[in-house]
Amino acid sequence: MVRDVRVEAACGRLVGQRHDGFVSFLGIPYAEPPVGDRRFARPRAKAPFARPFEAFAYGAAAPQKRAVPAPIARIAGATKEISEDCLSLNVWTPDVKGSRPVLVFIHGGGFIIGAGSQYPGDDLAIRGDVVVVTLNYRLGLIGFNPFAEVFEGDDRFVANAGLLDQRLALTWVRDNIAALGGDPDKVTIAGESAGSVSVAWHLVTKGSQPLYARAIMQSGTLSLFYGLERARAIGDELRAGLSLAAGPEPLFQLSPKQLQEAAEAAVSRHTGVISRPYADEVEIGASLPADLARAAKPVPLLIGTNRDEFSFFSQLPILPMETGKAEMAAMVAEFAGEEASKRIASLYRDDRPGRIAFGTDLIFRMPAIAFADGHAKNDNSVYFYRLDWEAKGLLSKLGATHSVDLPLLFEGFLRPFRSAYLGVLPDPGRHRLAERMRDHWLSFVRDGRPGEGWPAYRPNTRETMIFNVEDRVGADPEAVHRIAWKGIDGFAS
Template structure:
């Protein structure tokens, strides 16, 4: 009975290959939460879970991956969203449960047994490869329209998902450096085999994500075992050009061993450490190995592997197989203010401070870069020019490179940029990182703290979410609600700009591409 549903029940009951699941009716759709898609021992690949008899409740999210630092650094969080004012009387959300047993997914759908096959949109959460959760996703704004099925999922993270043993431990943990990604592949296989039970089309699956979710999507595009499990990819503000080399990843593991009092001779004992101790060791190593820029992954990230990732996805070119997947890729105009929650000086830079900060990434190119941004933004303050230059360097530059390489290799590529200026915190944030999230999910009310009042967020949420659904369904985001959106190529670089007036532009990231190309190094 897999792939069917029990329509007679007053409660939504889906019949999967493992057993029956009871979901919950929402105002505009149904949701099934906390569905186990696999099980796994620490550092080991996931394996299929056991079937069950009877009806199992799918009413609450499963655990998120272990990630919370029990001894966080002093001062405000680096993510500036913590500074947004809460509505009067609103309480901080309760912390989500975390556990190594975290291989769960959630499904939103409008119907179970109506004969339709909707495109499937699989959301990979952000947080790079160290944090985040799919448990807070809300897919109802898309699923409630009836035009797609939405899935979010949890998988292993940080040291639990990406500790590369190399030649340590006798090969017992040969795949440990990528098990977080193996979890996602296992989830995609579960989705392929079961999504018809939720009204989805297993032949039209799109994987998409913002920030780290975009990086994970990029990995999957180049991973042979993931081939054929999805046909479209959405990479939002998360270019994945390169991942970790094996030697560098093995050196990180050696450092982790020292941190928790082990040696290479007893490296296998990492698998038996208490969860809290391993997590504390991870946080200590990660604190000492901070990335130098957004696309750098210095520790606990996916590793080049003969089976799972034979080549970097988009460096120096698109890997074999990556262009078999149609890709919609883009970023926001002023991404990096998102990360300045503990850096208030960045918003009030003098000319001297602006120059000093640009020099940290531009080196001998600093003066010519300053002149270029002065010409392009003559009325901007030094702080605003720095926000733009640093955002271009960090994200617009690698996003453009990934789009160029995908298109040059023959892939179907569409590009966008979100230019809408957030009015939050006095308007100093611009179009910051993650601003698109509630727009893509058609939940603008949930994003009002960043998006502001009025009809523009509602219109953009409709435009963007419908374009992403069309892309999931057909590989083409065009529709009557948008200007014509040509495929991207490395000559015209056609890019849809979402703003108060959505319009098409050609090569809108030209300044970063022309002036910063030698700084990419990937």
């Protein structure tokens, strides 16, 4: 039977719900609504509640294109409402008494889709005796745009508003989580894909560094940021295409859908997702991603990728991305030159497996290795992994694709459609793999290191935990490609 649980926190009185083995607090607003003139601005902390806030349901997701139709989203338990008033978070705790380690998980989705509600934290909270937090942040062109460069000095615009939303949510955790059974000095920030890119930003930015003690990065690093020059070029196109010569007022009048459609039409010379974070030279400077990694906060880091990340983008039309060998070689040439591009491209066949391997190395694996190397060289504890387990359901042809780690770590991810990843038949080997991965992640959240059998990553030996039905540890398993890619580093083009 569900019972109400009332607590007094810095944000005011909260009312949660006690279930079998955990207490949930859903949809807690951590910021004032970013609407009107605040649409693109720096977020402001939510004023304390004047009356008890009933945290019984997920808050609205940020405006976005739905990955699945609304009726299916409702069946899957995802947030059915979409609104610009979206800055809320969710908490699952074994009990409001005590002081447990905290896992804050930042959702992915290419900075254009996703919501914290897709990652129910009850299973991990119970399994690991930890507090789990998920959150929403502004997405798309509302959360990630170059307008602060276009309209310099206008405080209605700030670079990377969506990342600043996340920082404010982490501040809320610091100030309130003790009232919900958590220890604010033992916070692990984690994320997958765009969430992992976000974690990398928090690692290297001074404003975020006091807010956590450990970090987990799954499939994404700072290499997916734009450089400032690229952001300004997109800003120039947007100003011309959106008819902003007379000022930014039209940006506050268009609906989110109209804004995104107009932006896509305006920006014709840049492919892929245009609403992406960029190095604004305020929060982070112009240094290359690997150099930034060496300046990251010295905390324990768990980091890795899936073996066939790029198949998700080459086979599914969810997130636009260049997938041809020639186009990827051109990306390498932009920040490494033609000679290096030819050398790198020669490692990969121009067929489907070759292109998947090329894209995986370009966007995910080699940047992750470079980040791990930079962090480990400063004598930080680093634990590196590669997930080789292949999807079994509708996505089985994609192998160990991007996001296949999520249903292994989150018992409630995409329910009841987990079969798209896991298949419909019982799979004891996969079940044991999921158990092992969860135990490793939770051990890291509690103690700053995974469980037994996973050695620390060192730049001279590069021990890597390779997860599959049977796990193994490999020493520098990507050595041939890693050596060829060494020194090739840059932001997204």
